[in-house]
Amino acid sequence: MKIHLRNQTLLSLLLMLVTIITSIDPTSAHNSTTYVPAEKIFLNCGAPSGNMSSLNGLTWEGDEGLSYSLGIQSSTLSATASVQDPSVPTVPYMTARFFQTTFTYTFPVTPGRKFVPLHFYPTDYNNNFTISHSFFSVSVGSYTLLNNFSALLTTQAMNYNYIRKEFSVNISSNTLNLTFTPSPANKNAFAFVNGIEIVSTPQIFVQHDVFRQPLMVGTTITLTIDEHTAFETVARLNVGGSAVSARDDSGFYREWDDDSMYIYGAAVGVVYPKDPNVTIKYSDSTIPEYIAPPSVYGSARSMGPNASVNLNYNLTWIVTVDPGFYYLVRLHFCEIVYPITNFNMLVFNILINNMTAFQSFENGWGIDVPVYLDFIVYVSNTSINKNSSQDIWVALQPNTVNKPVYYDAELNGLEIFKINNSDGNLASPVFLSKQQTAEVAFSTFRKNHVQHFLAFKMGMPGVVLLILLLAFMAWKRWRQQKVILQSDDSSVPLPSNRGHLFNFSEIKSTTKDFSESLVIGVGGFGKVYRGEIDGGSTSVAIKRGSRLSNQGAHEFRTEIDMLSKLRHRHLNGMIDQIIDQNLKNDISPDSLEKFVEIAEKCLAGLGIGRPSMGDVLWNLEVALQMHINFEMGESSFNPTSISRYEGMTSSIVVNGDSVFSDLRSPKGR
Structure with a gap:
């Protein structure tokens, strides 16, 4: 990936300009017809030669006797599933190809990008293979798609009966070599596959329009994805609409899932399903139809019509x-919900993993005109268990700064793709190998048998004595923790120094002036630093709010209040909030009261109760004048002496850094 710098606002304006120019010049617009792939291979693995149709209407061919399966009958085994769960389609999941040694399918293809979906149904087959022994790797050329992969463990973890793993790789030659390799760590390991798809696709990840380069979330850097990058599809959602089958996709047989299972909490918003009377105007857009089908752009999910709720x-x-x-x-965005005919009617912010990805986004491309935005986000290993999964959060929120006509947000489609590492790896974290699984099982077996052996040798009197001993130890532990406050099923003692008030200089000292070497984590509000108090006898974690965070003061205060009440052995207790003692006797009481009044209003639970930026600036100026009068010995101050005029321009500077500049507040609210 190559790196370029772009200003986000400039990027948005230039993108709109390119869209306008394209709509004026019809010769530059993309062809809106669906894509016709050069290759579309649907291989029913383990099946005899001949064609079979799947439930979605695709035609699959058996892998025996085909040119790209040379040697398959002499070096592999085929089998039929012994049972079929009602949720599992017959094609391609009821037959499978098994590999005890490395085997490579060689597909003749034209150079270019290919989708490579692989299908797995881990169940019992009419052969001697035990499916729990199946651990293997899959590669295409230099790209590792799967490593030490267990279809059984994967489906069990996801609560699925079968799984489709979809990849996208670029092929520079006339052959695509797909290699299956049993894991060498276990002599009983084997590989298997039920179905293989090879479908040619356009270069949908390479942005020929320089103004669409994906933005690295949390920065002003855009990244150029070259044609050799490989991807794994993690999610492809038709937001607000029903699932879209491969046959109904716009050219290369993608599957789009219903998004309802991915919505956070009960705030599901309002769904706008596909309207048959809506025609998506690809010809007015800068994107071709194959980016997403009309069924995706023709349905949407919004927050709803109630602004106060939104x-x-x-x-x-x-x-x-x-x-x-x-x-x-x-x-993916397409305006189908409101009659948005002018700018500043529907404006919202896009957040990814608690970071602002795009501020003040508005779809100004016109009614029924599709558009999409790309972002790059890195998901780090922050868990103690380095192999545990993480989450990507995609959130939309109304933008109130511009005071648009509608306080709402909407989305039509969402796709998330994993990008290969520098070594060409796309594989998920490695599961326990079969040998490791056996060792864990043996450890549990040995532990259980030791317990049984002790019970047998000691007899009933010994067992009773052991129970009494354990009960005494539990009672003793309870006595030691009698002063501990209970919370849920766990408890921790309250810190003895909870009442201590820290000034800012103490915090700077214990964090070595917020040294990067002491950073132990990064949250939605800012960085967390390690520190020591009480002469080094107590370790503390110090969270410092960042003005670059998309989270507001209300959310930060809510987190503090929640943590102050929560007690758990795995949570650090809150000691206290920071109060700068330098404020005492050094500021006008009226001015301080006015400042606190502003702060309380800004922290109002409901958005309608929070002041506008113009009101905040005006009240801060009132507080400042109160303090100036206090220092000059004047006993009173009339706030109305400060003029509030339309078009007032102000700046706020903190520690020499400009936080806001050229702030214009309208007259009144």
């Missing part, structure tokens, strides 16, 4: 991903 929640989707990878997040 101002108090985010419309959020959560997708589980593997840590240690970069991800491409693609959002």
Whole structure:
């Protein structure tokens, strides 16, 4: 990936300009017809030669006797599933190809990007293979798609009966070599596959329009994805609409899932299903139809018509991903909900993993005209268990700064793709190998048998004595923790120094002036630092709010209040909030009261109760004048002496850094 710098606002304006120019010049617009792939291979693995149709209307061919399956009958085994769960389609899941040694399918293809979906149904087959022994790797050329993969463990973890793993790789030669390799760690390991798809696709990830380069979330950097990058599809959602089958996709047989299972909490917003009378105007857009089908752009999910409700929640989707990878997040928009005919009618913010990805986004491309935005986000290993999964949060919230006509947000489609590492790896974190699984099982077996042996040798009197001993130890532990406050099923003692008030200089000292070497984590509000108090006898975690955070003061205060009440062995207790003692006797009481009044209003639970930026600036100026009068010995101050005029321009500077500049507040509210 190449890196370029772009200003986000300039990027948005230039993108709109390109759209306008394209709509004026019809010769530059993309062809709106669906894509016709050069290759579309649907291989029913383990099946005899001949064609069979799947439930979605696709035609699959058996892999025996085909040119790209040379040697398959002499070096592999085929089998039929012994049972069929009602949720499992017959084609391609009821037959499978098994590999005890490395085997490569060689597909003749034209150079270019290919979708490579792989299908797995881990169940019992009419052969001697035990499916729990199946651990294997899959590669295409230099790209590792799966490593030490267990279809059984994966489906069990996801609560699925079968699974489709979809990849996208670029092929520079006339052959695509798909290699299955049993894991060498276990002599009983084997590989298997039920179905393989090879479908040619356009270069949908390479942005020929320089103004669409994906933005790295949390920065002003855009990344150029070259044609050789490989991807794994993590999620492809038809937001607000029903699932779209491969046959109904716009050219290369993608499957789009219903998004309802990915919505966070009960705040699901309002669904606008596909209207048959809506015609998506690809010809007026800068994107071709194959980016997403009309059924995706023709349905949507919005926050709803109630502005007061919308101002108090985010419309959020959560997708589980593997840590240690970069991800491409693609959002699809098409205005079908409101009669948006002018700018500043529907404006909202886009957040990804609690970071602002795009502020003040508005779809100004016109009614029924599709558009999409790409973002890059890195998901790090922040868990103690480095192999555990993480989440990507995609959230939309109304933008109130511009005071648009509608306080709402909407989305039509969402795609998330894992990007290969520098070594070409796309594989998920490695599961326990079969040998490791056996060792864990043996450890449990040995532990249980030791317990049984002790019970047998000691007899009933010994067992009673052991129970009494354990009861005494439990009572003694309870006596030691009698002063501990209970919370849920766990408890921790309250810190003895909870009442201590820290000034800012103490915090700077214990964090070595917020040294980066002491950073132990990064949250939605800012960085967390390690520190020591009480002469080094007590370790503390110090969270410092960042003005770059998309989270507001209300959310930060809510977190503090919640943590102050929560007690758990795995949570640090709150000691106290920071109060700068330098304020005492050094500021006008009236001015301080006015300042606190502003702060309380800004922290109002309902958005309608919070002041506008113009009101905040005006009240801060009132507080400042109160303090100036206090220092000059004047006993009173009339706030009305400060003029509030339309078009007032102000700036706020903190510690020499400009936080806001050229703030214009309208007259009144």
